[in-house]
Amino acid sequence: MFNFFLLILIYSGIYALMALGQNIITGYGGLLSLTQAGFFAIGSYATAILTTRFGWSFWATLPAALILSAFFGLLIGLPTLRLKGDYLAIATLGFGEIVRNVLNNWDSVTRGPMGIQRIPMPDLFGFTINPYKKYAFLVMVFVFVGIAYFIFQRLARSRMGRALSAVREDEIAAQSMGINITTYKVFAFILGASVAGLAGSLQAVFSLSVTPGTYTFMVSVMVLCMVVLGGMGNFKASILGAFIIQLISYFPQLTGLSSVIPPQFKQILFGLILVVMMIWRPQGLLGREETRYGKKVAKSRKGGAR
C-alpha cells in the first residue's frame, strides 16, 4: 500500500515534468496544444532504442531524448503556430496520433505493438537506480522536477516570460512593441516539447519497457487537466495538479476498490473536474502567479542618480 503510494508519487513527478512544459505553452503562451503525449513517446523511444540497441547508458540518452523532442517541437511548431485556439489544438492532436501510429507500425525500429522490453536500469556512480526499490528512483525523478521548475521559473520572469505574456494578451499589440511573436511561440513550444521528452526518458527506465499503447491521446488530456486544475501560468500549481490527478486516477487501486469501480471511472472524473473548475474556479486551484516586472525597475530608479 505504501509502496503503491510511492509509485503514484513517481508518476506524479514524471507527469509534473510534462505539466510544466504544458504550462509554459498553454499557461504562459496561451497556445492550446495537445501534443505532450507525442513528445513523451519520442523521449521514451529514444531512450529505449538507444539503450537496448546501441548500448548507450541512460544518462547519455537523456540529452538525446531532449534534443530529439525539441527538434520535433520545432518541426511541428513552425507550421502550426500560425493557427489559433481550437485549430491549433486539432493540428497538434493530429501530431500526437501520428507519432503513436508510427511507433505502432514501424516494426523494424520500434518493434511495433510488441514494444521494447529489457531496458537497462540507470546507473549512477556504480549505484543502480532500481525502479522496483522506489526510493532512489523517486529522488531522481524529483531532482529533475526541481531542476525543470527552477529553470522555468527563471524563464518566466525573464524577457521571454514577459514577451509570452504579452503575446497571450494581444498579439498585434505585442508585435508593435517589437516582440517577434513567432520566435517566442516556437521557443515556448520547444521548451515544452523537450521537457516532455525528458519525462518520456524517465518513464522508459521506470517501467523498463515501452509500448505504443502508453502514449495515447488520454495522456495529453491528463496533462492539460493538470495544468488547468492547478492554475494556468503557475508552475507550482502544475506540479500540484499532476499530483492530484495521479492520485485520482489511481484512487480505485489505492483504496482496494478496483473490483468495484471500473477503470473508466477516472475519465468521468476528469471530465467532471474540468467542468466544475470552469464554472467555479476558472483560474485553477492556485491561480496565475503574479509576476511584478515593474518592481525591479522601480527599485533601480530609487537607487539611481535622480
Next chain:
Amino acid sequence: MKELLSIDDISVSYGNIKALQQVSMHVNEGDIVCLIGANGSGKSTLLKAIVGQEPLVSGSITFDGEEICRARNEVVKGVKRPRILTTDLIAAKGIALVPEGRRVFADMTVEENLDMGAFLVRDEQLIADRKEAMYDFFPILGARRRQKTRSLSGGEQQMMAIARALMSGPRLILLDEPGLGLAPLVIADIFEKIDMINKQDKVTVFLVEQNARMALKASTEGYVMENGKIVLHDASASLLENEKVREAYLGE
C-alpha cells in the same frame, strides 16, 4: 524639411476587394499629419500596411530613407525579391503604433504595460527615466501605476496606450482613432497631449481619425481618403475651409 515616411503608390486587397488603390502619402519629420475619411474608406488598412500587418499588392513604403515594405513579387534589379519586414522589426526602426481600440494588455498593471512598451530598450535606467517622464506627462497614470489596466476608464486606457507607444522612444507615432468612443472633453485632452508630444518631444505624428474637425485642427497637413483612394491633400487649415470637406466631414 526631411521626409520621414513616404508611401509610394501602394495597393492592398482583401481577396477581390481593393482596400487601397495607388495610395501615396508623405510625412515630413516634425509634422502632425492627419488622414481623415469615413468608415471603411481604408484608413486602418493603411496603418496596418505601414506596420507590416497587411501585404502590399503594389508599391512600397520607405521610412527614413530605408524601404520597410515592398509588394510581393516586385522585381528589383532583375531579381524577384519580396521584402517585407515583420511588425516587430518595423517597430524596432522607430515606428510606434497606437492600435485602434487601444489594445492594452488588460491583465497587466499600468507599470507593466509601460515596461512592455520599452521591450526593445535594454537600458534599465533609461526605462525608469522614461516611465517617470510618462507619469509626469500623464499624472493619472502615475496614480494608477499599480492598477490592472482593465480597471481604467476608456480615456485613461487611451492615454496609457499612447504612453506605452512612447516608451520605445519612437521617431514616428501612428495613432489609429485615438478619439474612438470617448467623451468630447476627454478627446480634447488627448489631442492636447498629442500636440505636446509633437512640440516638446519632437515626435512626428501620423494621425488617423474619423473626427475630422479635431484632427484637422490638431494637424499641419491633411489627407482625405474615400474608397481606398486619396481624394484630397492640402494644409489642414485650408482643408478646414474647403467646401467639399466642410460639407462631407464637418457637417456644415
